[in-house]
Amino acid sequence: MAVCIAVIAKENYPLYIRSTPSENELKFHYMVHTSLDVVDEKISAMGKALVDQRELYLGLLYPTEDYKVYGYVTNSKVKFVMVVDSSNTALRDNEIRSMFRKLHNSYTDVMCNPFYNPGDRIQSRAFDNMVTSMMIQVC
């Protein structure tokens, strides 16, 4: 189950970050923040190739003893970071990919709203609902 999901803007500030409340949220914020370095590293490593060839799904960014952090970056350099409980061994890569795809679709829907200015915090209810479903469902 995704324990924390964050959407980071191109300038590396969070557009949306949410964690399951049972944990200490600050810890997740830190994890997401540190994972940004890894994301940048991965982007720059692939950056030598053409942008088209770069895959959006970055995969496992780094594991800790309790959690694994996955990353995904869009073509507009918006990053999705997902923190997953390590005890969830049943979660496969495909599932993570599909979760990121859903995130990306929801994010696109948020973007389509003309009242949403890119760079604002995401306050869309539909997006919230989708994230909630993701955080609860994948147990």
Add this chain to the structure above:
Amino acid sequence: MEASAGGGCGAGPPLLLSDGEQQCYSELFARCAGTVSGGPGSGPPEAARVAPGTTTTAAAGPVADLFRASQLPSETLHQITELCGAKRAGYFGPTQFYVALKLIAAAQSGLPVRTESIKCELPLPRFVMSKSDGERRIGNPAELLGTKVQIPYLTTEKNSFKRMDDEDKQETQSPTMSPLASPPSSPPHYQRVSLSHGYSKLRSSTEQMHPAPYEARQPLGQSEGPSSGGPGSKPLRRQASLIRSFSVERELQDNSSNYLDEPWRITEEQREYYVNQFRSLQPDPSSFISGSVAKNFFTKSKLSIPELSYIWELSDADCDGALTLPEFCAAFHLIVARKNGYPLPEGLPPTLQPEYLQAAFPKPKWECALFDSYSESMSANQQPRDLNRMEKTSVKDMADFPAPTQDVTGDDKQALKSTGNEALSKDVSEDPATAKDCTSLKARPRSRSYSSTSIEEAMKRGEDPPTPPPRPQKTHSRAASLDLNKVFQPSVPAVNSGLLPPPPALPPRPYPSQSEPVSEGDLHPQLNRAPSQAAESSPAKKDAPHAQPPSKPIRRKFRPENQSTENQEPSTGGTASAATVKPHPTVHKQSSKQKKAIQTAIRKNKEANAVLARLNSELQQQLKEVHQERIALENQLEQLRPVTVL
């Protein structure tokens, strides 16, 4: 707790709640949120306590009732909602709710409604509608509640049922809605009577949107009543009485607003208004409004951006960044509702769904689709109807009428059909093409038509239209004089040859009464020549008006000549005239009757022809305009297409 709740809900003033406050607030929040998140099953208190940080939002309806129960003036309540951030967020999350409760407590203690005032210790907010926190009603609260709630249902079943459903629909109500303070807790009977009376005025038949939540609420209420005893009954009673007060205010508001029954049902006049507004933004009702245009338009409504954003989210069902006509109507309706104080629903109500709206109001779409961007769709629709009628009458009268006129009507029919087919085929081609574009989740009745109009389709459509014009043009150029030309066929060569043949046709008739017809027969070719020349000289538009005047004088001439039979000769077809000339001297009476009949028939046919020709010309004009517009739109599409690809 607050931090976690605040994290998901955005910034709010930091709260320090004592334990008692915390418990009370979470209970109240659960009461308000529980009605939305599904009563049956888990008790709301447990659900609230288990997941306090999740973004359960309090339904604004009970929240509003609660706030009004605090007996604060409405301005204060407005201020409180603004301060707590619910207006900004558009909903009552836990933080907003708690802040609001704290502010209510502050206001009740006489402190000004400011964020600073909640930082200090405050007594619990008091809610008076039913009973305050400390009091308990004697007797069985649950039963009393049950009876209270049920009696209105029984007395005037339909009315109360509708009222309850109405409340269910408007359960998410914010305190900003009503300027009225909460009415005092008058005896339930009085309130009930007034309510049902008031609602009987408003209610017409409705099928109910949310009977289920109401029923869910009721068993919930009932189960909670006996189970949780005192504390449970109090908020329930409060809620029931709040419901009543709420419905009173709702009734009054309904009287003031335009809505008949449900606030989420669009009435005809509203629909008309929305469609007109749509047309002002986008002349083609079957197309859609882009996001930026809609944004500018809706920003004029002076609602806050988050609210507009939320409304957009609700109404743009296919999330394509553009609003089709039903989506636009839904959005507009939501904005109107919000401005009138109705809270925004959690989800798009069924009566505002695009499919429902399209099904409910299919006609304007179809008519407009048939004549694309032609704004005078009504007149255009009447024209084919007139055309059909004229065709029918002309067909009836055309017994011996020459074939070319029939060809003309046939051409007109075909032109009409081709335009109709084009428009329909265009719509049809748009729909499957747009259906193919459904990459994302929801069905898109009319989504990105950018890629729908592929080049081949555009080419095809571009090819189709040009072919009809040449055909009508041939008739069109002579449309004005068509009847004249065909009818006065002998006169055409007469025109060319100098009007010699017709006059010679007249004199052989040795009738004294034909001296007049002779002279008028002379006039005829002149008349014919004039209009035919005029017709030939002025193409296109002028043909229609020219067709009218030439036929008129002829008709006028015909009337006095009605009695005289010989005047038919120049007017009838060449064959008929030639045929009638010779038998005239022999059988006058029979031919006179025949000629009369023929004359009337001819006259009618000419009129029909004139009308048809005029219609034809107008339709041709429309066709040309539509083609031009289509070409312009296709050009725009071509220009815009690379931009949309991100």
